[in-house]
Amino acid sequence: MPAIQVENLSKIYPVAVKEPGLAGTLNHFFRRTYRSVAAVQSVSFEIGAGEVVGFLGANGAGKTTTLKMLTGLIHPSEGKIRVAGHVPFCRENAFLRKITLVMGQKQQLIWDLPALDSLRINAAVYGISDQTFRQRVGELSEMLSLQEKLTQPVRKLSLGERMKAELLAALLHQPEVLFLDEPTLGLDVNAQVSVREFLKEYNQRYKATVLLTSHYMADITALCQRVLMIHAGKLIYDGSLDGLLDRFAPCREVTVELAQGLSSSQLAVYGDLGNVDGRIAHFIVPQEKLTQMIARILADLEVVDLTVTDPPIEEVIGRVFRAGAI
Amino acid sequence: MKRQIQRAIAITKTLMVVYYAYMLEYRAELLLWVLSGSLPLILMGVWVQAAQGGGNFGLSPLDFTRYFLAVFLVRQFTVVWVIWEFEREVVEGKLSFRLLQPFDPGWHHFISHIAERFARLPFALILIVLFFWLYPQSFWVPSLANALLCLLVVCLAFVLRFAAQYTFAMFSFWIERANAIESFWFLFYLFLSGLIAPVRIFPPLVQEIVKWTPFPYMIDFPASILVGLPVNVGQGLAVMLVWIGLFLALNRRLWRLGLKRYSGMGA
Structure with missing residues:
Protein backbone atom coordinates (compact mmCIF):
# COMPACT_ATOMS: atom_id res chain seq x y z
CA MET A 1 0.00 0.00 0.00
CA PRO A 2 1.39 3.49 -0.85
CA ALA A 3 2.45 5.59 2.12
CA ILE A 4 0.72 8.64 0.64
CA GLN A 5 -2.35 8.59 -1.59
CA VAL A 6 -3.85 11.82 -2.89
CA GLU A 7 -6.86 11.96 -5.17
CA ASN A 8 -8.35 15.10 -6.71
CA LEU A 9 -7.16 17.24 -3.84
CA SER A 10 -8.27 20.88 -3.87
CA LYS A 11 -8.11 23.75 -1.45
CA ILE A 12 -9.95 27.00 -1.97
CA TYR A 13 -9.31 29.92 0.40
CA PRO A 14 -11.49 32.98 0.80
CA VAL A 15 -9.24 36.04 0.70
CA ALA A 16 -10.41 39.52 1.73
CA VAL A 17 -10.00 42.09 -1.03
CA LYS A 18 -9.10 45.69 -0.14
CA GLU A 19 -8.58 48.59 -2.51
CA PRO A 20 -5.81 51.06 -1.58
CA GLY A 21 -6.55 54.53 -0.18
CA LEU A 22 -8.99 55.94 2.37
CA ALA A 23 -12.09 55.08 0.35
CA GLY A 24 -10.86 51.53 0.00
CA THR A 25 -10.17 51.33 3.73
CA LEU A 26 -13.65 52.59 4.68
CA ASN A 27 -15.28 50.33 2.13
CA HIS A 28 -13.27 47.41 3.50
CA PHE A 29 -14.44 48.26 7.02
CA PHE A 30 -18.16 48.54 6.23
CA ARG A 31 -18.55 46.13 3.32
CA ARG A 32 -15.91 43.48 3.29
CA THR A 33 -15.63 41.50 0.10
CA TYR A 34 -13.86 38.24 -0.47
CA ARG A 35 -12.61 36.38 -3.48
CA SER A 36 -11.85 32.68 -3.66
CA VAL A 37 -8.30 31.61 -4.33
CA ALA A 38 -7.75 28.07 -5.55
CA ALA A 39 -4.42 27.29 -3.87
CA VAL A 40 -4.51 23.62 -4.91
CA GLN A 41 -6.61 22.21 -7.76
CA SER A 42 -7.40 18.55 -8.40
CA VAL A 43 -4.00 17.23 -7.44
CA SER A 44 -3.53 13.44 -7.51
CA PHE A 45 -0.44 11.34 -6.80
CA GLU A 46 0.82 8.36 -4.85
CA ILE A 47 4.10 7.90 -3.00
CA GLY A 48 5.36 4.46 -2.06
CA ALA A 49 6.75 3.57 1.35
CA GLY A 50 10.43 4.50 1.64
CA GLU A 51 10.42 6.80 -1.41
CA VAL A 52 12.05 10.23 -1.27
CA VAL A 53 10.15 12.63 -3.50
CA GLY A 54 10.94 16.25 -4.29
CA PHE A 55 8.08 18.72 -4.45
CA LEU A 56 8.93 21.61 -6.75
CA GLY A 57 7.19 24.81 -7.62
CA ALA A 58 7.59 28.57 -7.56
CA ASN A 59 6.55 30.63 -4.53
CA GLY A 60 2.79 30.48 -4.07
CA ALA A 61 2.44 27.44 -6.32
CA GLY A 62 0.63 25.45 -3.62
CA LYS A 63 3.43 23.32 -2.14
CA THR A 64 3.03 24.34 1.49
CA THR A 65 -0.78 24.22 1.30
CA THR A 66 -0.53 20.65 0.01
CA LEU A 67 1.86 19.72 2.83
CA LYS A 68 -0.52 21.26 5.38
CA MET A 69 -3.35 19.13 4.05
CA LEU A 70 -1.19 16.00 4.04
CA THR A 71 -0.29 16.55 7.68
CA GLY A 72 -3.89 17.24 8.72
CA LEU A 73 -3.27 20.87 9.69
CA ILE A 74 -5.87 22.17 7.29
CA HIS A 75 -8.98 20.62 5.83
CA PRO A 76 -9.12 20.10 2.08
CA SER A 77 -12.00 21.69 0.18
CA GLU A 78 -12.30 18.57 -1.97
CA GLY A 79 -10.59 15.28 -2.60
CA LYS A 80 -9.27 12.31 -0.69
CA ILE A 81 -6.01 11.86 1.21
CA ARG A 82 -4.57 8.87 3.01
CA VAL A 83 -1.22 9.06 4.75
CA ALA A 84 0.20 5.95 6.42
CA GLY A 85 -3.29 4.46 6.22
CA HIS A 86 -5.02 7.40 7.93
CA VAL A 87 -7.17 10.32 6.88
CA PRO A 88 -4.95 13.24 8.01
CA PHE A 89 -7.56 15.79 9.05
CA CYS A 90 -9.13 13.32 11.50
CA ARG A 91 -5.89 13.85 13.49
CA GLU A 92 -5.99 10.44 15.17
CA ASN A 93 -3.19 9.92 17.67
CA ALA A 94 -2.00 6.85 15.74
CA PHE A 95 -1.60 9.04 12.64
CA LEU A 96 0.21 11.84 14.48
CA ARG A 97 2.70 9.33 15.86
CA LYS A 98 3.59 8.22 12.32
CA ILE A 99 4.31 11.61 10.75
CA THR A 100 6.35 14.72 11.20
CA LEU A 101 6.59 18.11 9.54
CA VAL A 102 9.73 20.22 9.50
CA MET A 103 9.33 23.81 8.42
CA GLY A 104 12.57 25.61 7.68
CA GLN A 105 11.14 29.02 8.53
CA LYS A 106 9.42 27.97 11.76
CA GLN A 107 10.68 26.50 14.99
CA GLN A 108 9.15 24.31 17.64
CA LEU A 109 12.03 24.43 20.14
CA ILE A 110 11.64 26.72 23.17
CA TRP A 111 13.88 29.68 22.39
CA ASP A 112 15.22 30.42 25.87
CA LEU A 113 15.88 26.87 27.06
CA PRO A 114 18.34 24.20 25.94
CA ALA A 115 17.05 22.03 23.11
CA LEU A 116 17.20 19.06 25.47
CA ASP A 117 14.27 20.50 27.46
CA SER A 118 12.09 20.68 24.34
CA LEU A 119 13.19 17.15 23.46
CA ARG A 120 12.08 15.95 26.90
CA ILE A 121 8.62 17.43 26.29
CA ASN A 122 8.42 15.63 22.95
CA ALA A 123 9.56 12.38 24.60
CA ALA A 124 6.83 12.69 27.25
CA VAL A 125 4.15 13.58 24.68
CA TYR A 126 5.05 10.63 22.44
CA GLY A 127 5.38 8.28 25.43
CA ILE A 128 9.07 7.53 24.81
CA SER A 129 10.75 5.83 27.78
CA ASP A 130 13.86 7.38 29.39
CA GLN A 131 16.07 4.61 28.09
CA THR A 132 14.76 4.89 24.52
CA PHE A 133 14.96 8.68 24.76
CA ARG A 134 18.65 8.58 25.71
CA GLN A 135 19.39 6.03 23.01
CA ARG A 136 17.58 7.96 20.25
CA VAL A 137 18.98 11.35 21.25
CA GLY A 138 22.47 9.82 21.30
CA GLU A 139 22.00 8.21 17.90
CA LEU A 140 20.41 11.21 16.17
CA SER A 141 22.72 13.78 17.74
CA GLU A 142 25.69 11.72 16.56
CA MET A 143 24.27 11.60 13.03
CA LEU A 144 23.75 15.37 13.19
CA SER A 145 27.03 16.14 15.05
CA LEU A 146 25.06 17.93 17.75
CA GLN A 147 26.19 16.18 20.97
CA GLU A 148 27.68 19.23 22.70
CA LYS A 149 24.99 21.64 21.61
CA LEU A 150 21.86 20.18 23.16
CA THR A 151 22.52 21.67 26.61
CA GLN A 152 22.95 25.22 25.29
CA PRO A 153 19.97 27.58 25.10
CA VAL A 154 18.47 27.42 21.60
CA ARG A 155 18.98 31.18 21.16
CA LYS A 156 22.76 30.64 21.48
CA LEU A 157 22.89 28.12 18.61
CA SER A 158 23.83 29.03 15.06
CA LEU A 159 21.14 28.80 12.38
CA GLY A 160 22.55 25.50 11.14
CA GLU A 161 22.74 24.00 14.63
CA ARG A 162 19.22 25.17 15.35
CA MET A 163 17.91 23.54 12.19
CA LYS A 164 19.65 20.29 13.12
CA ALA A 165 18.13 20.47 16.60
CA GLU A 166 14.72 21.07 14.99
CA LEU A 167 15.24 17.96 12.88
CA LEU A 168 16.18 15.99 15.97
CA ALA A 169 13.02 17.17 17.76
CA ALA A 170 10.89 16.33 14.73
CA LEU A 171 12.35 12.84 14.34
CA LEU A 172 12.61 11.79 17.98
CA HIS A 173 9.47 9.65 17.72
CA GLN A 174 10.84 7.93 14.60
CA PRO A 175 8.05 8.87 12.20
CA GLU A 176 7.37 6.77 9.12
CA VAL A 177 6.48 9.72 6.92
CA LEU A 178 8.50 12.94 6.84
CA PHE A 179 7.18 16.16 5.34
CA LEU A 180 10.05 18.59 4.95
CA ASP A 181 9.27 22.15 3.92
CA GLU A 182 12.47 23.98 3.02
CA PRO A 183 14.60 22.22 5.66
CA THR A 184 17.82 23.90 4.49
CA LEU A 185 16.42 27.41 4.08
CA GLY A 186 19.00 30.05 4.96
CA LEU A 187 21.73 27.57 5.90
CA ASP A 188 25.29 27.94 4.65
CA VAL A 189 26.66 25.41 2.17
CA ASN A 190 28.31 23.21 4.82
CA ALA A 191 25.18 23.06 6.95
CA GLN A 192 23.08 22.30 3.85
CA VAL A 193 25.35 19.40 2.99
CA SER A 194 25.26 17.94 6.50
CA VAL A 195 21.45 18.21 6.71
CA ARG A 196 21.19 16.53 3.30
CA GLU A 197 23.51 13.73 4.35
CA PHE A 198 21.57 13.25 7.55
CA LEU A 199 18.27 12.99 5.70
CA LYS A 200 19.75 10.49 3.28
CA GLU A 201 21.08 8.36 6.11
CA TYR A 202 17.81 8.61 8.05
CA ASN A 203 15.85 7.47 5.00
CA GLN A 204 18.17 4.54 4.42
CA ARG A 205 18.32 3.49 8.06
CA TYR A 206 14.60 3.74 8.90
CA LYS A 207 13.07 3.30 5.42
CA ALA A 208 11.05 6.46 6.00
CA THR A 209 8.96 8.04 3.26
CA VAL A 210 10.00 11.64 2.55
CA LEU A 211 8.24 14.43 0.70
CA LEU A 212 10.60 17.37 0.41
CA THR A 213 10.18 20.92 -0.82
CA SER A 214 13.26 23.08 -1.32
CA HIS A 215 14.45 26.08 -3.21
CA TYR A 216 17.92 24.58 -3.26
CA MET A 217 18.03 22.21 -6.18
CA ALA A 218 21.07 20.52 -4.66
CA ASP A 219 18.69 19.16 -1.99
CA ILE A 220 16.46 17.69 -4.67
CA THR A 221 19.24 16.26 -6.83
CA ALA A 222 21.04 14.78 -3.81
CA LEU A 223 17.99 13.14 -2.25
CA CYS A 224 15.21 12.57 -4.77
CA GLN A 225 14.89 10.24 -7.72
CA ARG A 226 11.37 11.37 -8.33
CA VAL A 227 9.88 14.86 -8.38
CA LEU A 228 6.41 16.36 -8.39
CA MET A 229 6.05 19.78 -9.91
CA ILE A 230 3.18 22.06 -9.03
CA HIS A 231 2.29 25.28 -10.77
CA ALA A 232 -0.65 27.59 -9.95
CA GLY A 233 -2.11 24.86 -7.75
CA LYS A 234 -2.00 22.17 -10.47
CA LEU A 235 0.31 19.20 -10.63
CA ILE A 236 2.12 19.54 -13.95
CA TYR A 237 4.74 16.85 -13.64
CA ASP A 238 5.22 13.58 -11.77
CA GLY A 239 8.27 11.55 -12.70
CA SER A 240 12.03 11.29 -12.65
CA LEU A 241 14.29 14.30 -12.34
CA ASP A 242 15.91 13.58 -15.72
CA GLY A 243 12.49 13.30 -17.31
CA LEU A 244 11.61 16.73 -15.96
CA LEU A 245 14.61 18.25 -17.70
CA ASP A 246 13.86 16.46 -20.96
CA ARG A 247 10.23 17.44 -20.93
CA PHE A 248 10.40 21.07 -19.94
CA ALA A 249 13.85 22.13 -21.00
CA MET B 1 -6.27 2.91 31.76
CA LYS B 2 -3.33 2.54 34.13
CA ARG B 3 -0.96 3.22 31.25
CA GLN B 4 -2.88 6.34 30.28
CA ILE B 5 -2.70 7.65 33.84
CA GLN B 6 1.04 6.94 33.96
CA ARG B 7 1.48 8.78 30.66
CA ALA B 8 -0.59 11.74 31.92
CA ILE B 9 1.55 11.95 35.07
CA ALA B 10 4.78 11.71 33.05
CA ILE B 11 3.67 14.47 30.66
CA THR B 12 2.48 16.73 33.49
CA LYS B 13 5.71 16.26 35.42
CA THR B 14 7.88 16.99 32.38
CA LEU B 15 5.87 20.02 31.31
CA MET B 16 5.89 21.40 34.88
CA VAL B 17 9.67 21.05 35.19
CA VAL B 18 10.38 22.54 31.75
CA TYR B 19 7.90 25.41 32.01
CA TYR B 20 9.07 26.20 35.55
CA ALA B 21 12.60 26.50 34.15
CA TYR B 22 11.22 28.67 31.35
CA MET B 23 9.45 31.01 33.80
CA LEU B 24 12.57 31.34 35.94
CA GLU B 25 14.47 32.60 32.89
CA TYR B 26 12.62 35.90 33.36
CA ARG B 27 13.35 36.90 36.97
CA ALA B 28 12.95 40.66 36.54
CA GLU B 29 9.83 40.22 34.44
CA LEU B 30 8.35 37.93 37.08
CA LEU B 31 8.88 40.50 39.85
CA LEU B 32 7.34 43.22 37.69
CA TRP B 33 4.33 41.05 36.96
CA VAL B 34 3.84 40.48 40.71
CA LEU B 35 4.08 44.23 41.33
CA SER B 36 1.73 44.99 38.45
CA GLY B 37 -0.93 43.06 40.36
CA SER B 38 -0.76 45.54 43.25
CA LEU B 39 -3.92 47.41 42.25
CA PRO B 40 -5.76 45.85 45.25
CA LEU B 41 -3.18 47.39 47.60
CA ILE B 42 -3.89 50.83 46.13
CA LEU B 43 -7.64 50.30 46.39
CA MET B 44 -7.11 49.14 49.97
CA GLY B 45 -5.88 52.63 50.85
CA VAL B 46 -8.90 54.23 49.18
CA TRP B 47 -11.45 52.02 50.94
CA VAL B 48 -9.74 52.23 54.35
CA GLN B 49 -9.86 56.02 54.07
CA ALA B 50 -13.53 55.87 53.09
CA ALA B 51 -14.37 53.58 56.05
CA GLN B 52 -12.41 55.76 58.47
CA GLY B 53 -14.26 58.79 57.11
CA GLY B 54 -17.50 57.40 58.49
CA GLY B 55 -18.81 55.55 55.44
CA ASN B 56 -21.31 52.85 56.36
CA PHE B 57 -20.20 49.82 54.33
CA GLY B 58 -20.73 47.08 56.90
CA LEU B 59 -16.95 46.50 56.95
CA SER B 60 -14.40 48.05 59.30
CA PRO B 61 -11.15 49.64 58.03
CA LEU B 62 -9.32 46.50 59.26
CA ASP B 63 -11.77 44.27 57.30
CA PHE B 64 -11.01 46.28 54.15
CA THR B 65 -7.26 45.96 54.75
CA ARG B 66 -7.45 42.20 55.13
CA TYR B 67 -9.93 41.80 52.28
CA PHE B 68 -7.74 43.64 49.75
CA LEU B 69 -4.63 41.83 50.94
CA ALA B 70 -6.51 38.57 50.30
CA VAL B 71 -7.57 39.93 46.90
CA PHE B 72 -3.92 40.64 46.08
CA LEU B 73 -3.01 37.06 46.98
CA VAL B 74 -5.93 35.51 45.05
CA ARG B 75 -5.11 37.63 42.00
CA GLN B 76 -1.53 36.37 42.05
CA PHE B 77 -2.77 32.82 41.67
CA THR B 78 -5.58 33.41 39.20
CA VAL B 79 -3.84 35.61 36.62
CA VAL B 80 -4.38 34.19 33.13
CA TRP B 81 -2.91 35.30 29.78
CA VAL B 82 -3.73 32.34 27.56
CA ILE B 83 -5.75 34.39 25.08
CA TRP B 84 -2.74 36.47 23.98
CA GLU B 85 -0.55 33.39 23.55
CA PHE B 86 -3.17 31.34 21.75
CA GLU B 87 -4.10 34.22 19.47
CA ARG B 88 -0.45 34.62 18.49
CA GLU B 89 -0.16 30.90 17.83
CA VAL B 90 -3.17 30.98 15.51
CA VAL B 91 -2.29 34.21 13.72
CA GLU B 92 1.38 33.30 13.22
CA GLY B 93 0.70 29.63 12.47
CA LYS B 94 2.70 28.43 15.48
CA LEU B 95 -0.22 26.28 16.52
CA SER B 96 0.76 23.93 13.70
CA PHE B 97 3.58 22.31 15.69
CA ARG B 98 1.26 21.66 18.61
CA LEU B 99 -1.40 20.22 16.30
CA LEU B 100 1.11 17.75 14.92
CA GLN B 101 1.54 16.12 18.32
CA PRO B 102 -0.79 13.55 19.87
CA PHE B 103 -1.52 15.85 22.82
CA ASP B 104 -4.09 18.60 23.23
CA PRO B 105 -2.33 22.00 22.93
CA GLY B 106 -4.51 23.42 25.71
CA TRP B 107 -2.56 21.43 28.30
CA HIS B 108 0.66 23.22 27.37
CA HIS B 109 -0.97 26.52 28.28
CA PHE B 110 -2.68 25.21 31.39
CA ILE B 111 0.47 23.63 32.82
CA SER B 112 2.67 26.60 31.92
CA HIS B 113 0.27 28.81 33.92
CA ILE B 114 0.56 26.50 36.93
CA ALA B 115 4.36 26.44 36.64
CA GLU B 116 4.33 30.23 36.62
CA ARG B 117 2.38 30.18 39.91
CA PHE B 118 5.26 28.35 41.58
CA ALA B 119 7.77 30.78 40.14
CA ARG B 120 5.70 33.75 41.33
CA LEU B 121 4.94 32.37 44.81
CA PRO B 122 8.19 33.47 46.58
CA PHE B 123 7.85 37.04 45.28
CA ALA B 124 4.22 37.29 46.39
CA LEU B 125 5.03 35.88 49.84
CA ILE B 126 7.89 38.36 50.31
CA LEU B 127 5.51 41.22 49.51
CA ILE B 128 2.96 39.94 52.02
CA VAL B 129 5.56 39.52 54.78
CA LEU B 130 6.75 43.05 54.03
CA PHE B 131 3.19 44.31 54.27
CA PHE B 132 2.63 42.67 57.68
CA TRP B 133 5.95 44.05 58.88
CA LEU B 134 4.90 47.57 57.88
CA TYR B 135 1.33 47.22 59.12
CA PRO B 136 1.32 44.59 61.92
CA GLN B 137 -2.27 45.36 63.04
CA SER B 138 -3.55 43.77 59.85
CA PHE B 139 -1.92 40.41 60.58
CA TRP B 140 -4.28 37.50 60.98
CA VAL B 141 -4.12 33.74 60.78
CA PRO B 142 -7.06 32.07 59.03
CA SER B 143 -8.49 28.89 60.53
CA LEU B 144 -7.17 25.66 59.02
CA ALA B 145 -10.62 24.90 57.56
CA ASN B 146 -10.83 28.33 55.92
CA ALA B 147 -7.26 28.10 54.63
CA LEU B 148 -7.89 24.68 53.05
CA LEU B 149 -11.26 25.76 51.65
CA CYS B 150 -9.65 28.91 50.24
CA LEU B 151 -6.94 26.81 48.59
CA LEU B 152 -9.58 24.65 46.91
CA VAL B 153 -11.62 27.68 45.82
CA VAL B 154 -8.54 29.52 44.50
CA CYS B 155 -7.71 26.45 42.39
CA LEU B 156 -11.28 26.41 41.06
CA ALA B 157 -11.18 30.19 40.51
CA PHE B 158 -8.05 29.73 38.41
CA VAL B 159 -9.67 26.92 36.42
CA LEU B 160 -12.79 29.06 35.90
CA ARG B 161 -10.78 32.08 34.76
CA PHE B 162 -8.62 29.91 32.50
CA ALA B 163 -11.62 28.07 31.03
CA ALA B 164 -13.37 31.38 30.30
CA GLN B 165 -10.36 33.04 28.70
CA TYR B 166 -9.32 29.93 26.75
CA THR B 167 -12.86 29.74 25.41
CA PHE B 168 -12.68 33.36 24.23
CA ALA B 169 -9.29 32.50 22.74
CA MET B 170 -11.01 30.00 20.44
CA PHE B 171 -12.56 32.92 18.58
CA SER B 172 -9.05 33.58 17.20
CA PHE B 173 -10.00 31.07 14.52
CA TRP B 174 -12.68 33.49 13.32
CA ILE B 175 -11.74 37.03 14.25
CA GLU B 176 -7.96 36.82 14.77
CA ARG B 177 -8.02 39.60 17.39
CA ALA B 178 -9.89 37.65 20.01
CA ASN B 179 -8.22 39.51 22.85
CA ALA B 180 -10.76 42.30 22.20
CA ILE B 181 -13.37 39.92 23.70
CA GLU B 182 -11.23 39.56 26.81
CA SER B 183 -10.88 43.35 27.04
CA PHE B 184 -14.67 43.69 26.96
CA TRP B 185 -15.11 40.87 29.50
CA PHE B 186 -12.46 42.48 31.73
CA LEU B 187 -14.70 45.50 32.22
CA PHE B 188 -17.29 43.31 33.96
CA TYR B 189 -14.58 41.33 35.72
CA LEU B 190 -13.08 44.53 37.10
CA PHE B 191 -16.30 45.72 38.73
CA LEU B 192 -18.16 42.51 39.54
CA SER B 193 -15.34 40.22 40.69
CA GLY B 194 -14.63 42.13 43.90
CA LEU B 195 -11.38 43.57 42.59
CA ILE B 196 -12.50 47.21 42.86
CA ALA B 197 -14.83 46.76 45.84
CA PRO B 198 -16.17 43.82 47.88
CA VAL B 199 -19.37 42.53 46.27
CA ARG B 200 -21.10 42.63 49.68
CA ILE B 201 -21.16 46.46 49.66
CA PHE B 202 -23.06 46.55 46.32
CA PRO B 203 -26.85 47.23 46.36
CA PRO B 204 -28.83 44.05 47.24
CA LEU B 205 -30.37 43.74 43.74
CA VAL B 206 -26.94 43.89 42.10
CA GLN B 207 -25.63 41.30 44.58
CA GLU B 208 -28.59 39.02 43.79
CA ILE B 209 -27.84 39.17 40.04
CA VAL B 210 -24.07 39.00 40.33
CA LYS B 211 -24.07 35.86 42.45
CA TRP B 212 -25.31 33.83 39.41
CA THR B 213 -22.51 35.13 37.19
CA PRO B 214 -18.97 33.71 37.26
CA PHE B 215 -17.37 37.02 38.26
CA PRO B 216 -17.53 37.11 42.10
CA TYR B 217 -16.18 33.55 42.29
CA MET B 218 -12.94 34.60 40.65
CA ILE B 219 -11.85 36.94 43.46
CA ASP B 220 -14.47 38.00 46.01
CA PHE B 221 -15.50 34.49 47.00
CA PRO B 222 -12.02 33.04 47.73
CA ALA B 223 -10.82 36.32 49.29
CA SER B 224 -13.85 36.43 51.63
CA ILE B 225 -13.23 32.82 52.72
CA LEU B 226 -9.59 33.60 53.51
CA VAL B 227 -10.50 36.66 55.55
CA GLY B 228 -13.32 34.85 57.35
CA LEU B 229 -16.23 36.91 56.00
CA PRO B 230 -19.56 35.02 55.78
CA VAL B 231 -20.20 33.31 52.42
CA ASN B 232 -22.55 30.64 51.07
CA VAL B 233 -19.93 27.97 50.37
CA GLY B 234 -22.27 25.33 48.86
CA GLN B 235 -23.92 27.73 46.45
CA GLY B 236 -20.60 29.32 45.54
CA LEU B 237 -18.96 25.98 44.70
CA ALA B 238 -22.01 24.84 42.73
CA VAL B 239 -22.12 28.03 40.62
CA MET B 240 -18.39 27.79 39.96
CA LEU B 241 -18.63 24.18 38.81
CA VAL B 242 -21.57 24.93 36.53
CA TRP B 243 -19.72 27.83 34.87
CA ILE B 244 -16.55 25.76 34.48
CA GLY B 245 -18.62 23.01 32.85
CA LEU B 246 -20.35 25.47 30.50
CA PHE B 247 -17.10 27.10 29.43
CA LEU B 248 -15.38 23.77 28.88
CA ALA B 249 -18.27 22.42 26.79
CA LEU B 250 -18.32 25.59 24.69
CA ASN B 251 -14.55 25.50 24.43
CA ARG B 252 -14.48 21.97 22.99
CA ARG B 253 -17.24 22.79 20.52
CA LEU B 254 -15.44 25.94 19.31
CA TRP B 255 -12.14 24.03 19.14
CA ARG B 256 -13.60 21.43 16.80
CA LEU B 257 -15.26 24.05 14.60
CA GLY B 258 -12.24 26.34 14.70
CA LEU B 259 -9.80 23.67 13.55
CA LYS B 260 -11.78 23.39 10.33
CA ARG B 261 -11.10 27.07 9.70
CA TYR B 262 -7.45 27.02 10.73
CA SER B 263 -5.18 27.83 7.80
CA GLY B 264 -1.77 27.65 9.46
CA MET B 265 -1.04 31.22 8.45
CA GLY B 266 2.58 32.12 8.04
CA ALA B 267 3.61 28.49 8.29
Missing part, protein backbone atom coordinates in the same frame (compact mmCIF):
# COMPACT_ATOMS: atom_id res chain seq x y z
CA PRO A 250 15.62 19.75 -23.37
CA CYS A 251 18.88 21.66 -23.37
CA ARG A 252 22.54 21.26 -22.40
CA GLU A 253 25.10 23.41 -20.75
CA VAL A 254 28.20 24.02 -22.86
CA THR A 255 31.27 25.22 -20.98
CA VAL A 256 34.01 26.67 -23.15
CA GLU A 257 37.51 27.59 -22.05
CA LEU A 258 39.01 30.06 -24.51
CA ALA A 259 42.64 30.92 -25.18
CA GLN A 260 41.78 34.61 -24.81
CA GLY A 261 39.02 36.31 -22.89
CA LEU A 262 36.16 37.86 -24.90
CA SER A 263 33.47 40.32 -23.90
CA SER A 264 29.93 39.15 -23.13
CA SER A 265 28.59 40.89 -26.23
CA GLN A 266 31.10 39.04 -28.42
CA LEU A 267 30.14 35.71 -26.82
CA ALA A 268 26.38 36.28 -26.83
CA VAL A 269 26.17 35.79 -30.60
CA TYR A 270 26.85 32.07 -30.11
CA GLY A 271 23.85 31.34 -27.92
CA ASP A 272 22.15 31.87 -24.57
CA LEU A 273 25.07 33.05 -22.48
CA GLY A 274 25.20 32.21 -18.80
CA ASN A 275 28.11 33.03 -16.46
CA VAL A 276 31.37 34.32 -17.85
CA ASP A 277 34.32 33.76 -15.56
CA GLY A 278 37.50 35.14 -17.15
CA ARG A 279 38.26 32.91 -20.13
CA ILE A 280 35.52 30.42 -19.22
CA ALA A 281 32.03 30.93 -20.60
CA HIS A 282 28.84 28.94 -19.97
CA PHE A 283 26.06 28.61 -22.56
CA ILE A 284 22.61 26.99 -22.30
CA VAL A 285 21.86 25.46 -25.68
CA PRO A 286 18.70 23.73 -26.98
CA GLN A 287 19.35 20.07 -27.74
CA GLU A 288 18.59 20.41 -31.47
CA LYS A 289 21.03 23.30 -31.92
CA LEU A 290 23.88 21.73 -29.94
CA THR A 291 25.96 20.33 -32.84
CA GLN A 292 25.58 23.45 -34.94
CA MET A 293 26.53 25.73 -32.04
CA ILE A 294 29.62 23.72 -31.06
CA ALA A 295 30.80 23.55 -34.67
CA ARG A 296 30.47 27.33 -34.98
CA ILE A 297 32.39 28.01 -31.77
CA LEU A 298 35.19 25.64 -32.75
CA ALA A 299 35.40 27.25 -36.19
CA ASP A 300 35.38 30.87 -34.98
CA LEU A 301 37.25 30.81 -31.65
CA GLU A 302 40.48 29.46 -30.22
CA VAL A 303 39.14 26.88 -27.78
CA VAL A 304 41.31 25.31 -25.04
CA ASP A 305 38.62 23.03 -23.63
CA LEU A 306 34.93 22.35 -24.20
CA THR A 307 32.50 20.26 -22.12
CA VAL A 308 28.82 19.46 -22.53
CA THR A 309 26.77 18.66 -19.40
CA ASP A 310 23.22 18.74 -18.09
CA PRO A 311 22.43 22.29 -16.98
CA PRO A 312 21.93 23.07 -13.27
CA ILE A 313 18.32 22.20 -12.47
CA GLU A 314 17.61 25.54 -10.77
CA GLU A 315 18.69 27.26 -13.96
CA VAL A 316 16.37 25.14 -16.06
CA ILE A 317 13.36 25.50 -13.80
CA GLY A 318 13.96 29.22 -13.44
CA ARG A 319 14.00 29.56 -17.22
CA VAL A 320 10.86 27.46 -17.58
CA PHE A 321 8.94 29.72 -15.22
CA ARG A 322 10.44 32.94 -16.57
CA ALA A 323 9.65 31.99 -20.14
CA GLY A 324 6.08 31.05 -19.23
CA ALA A 325 6.60 27.66 -20.82
CA ILE A 326 3.92 26.21 -18.53
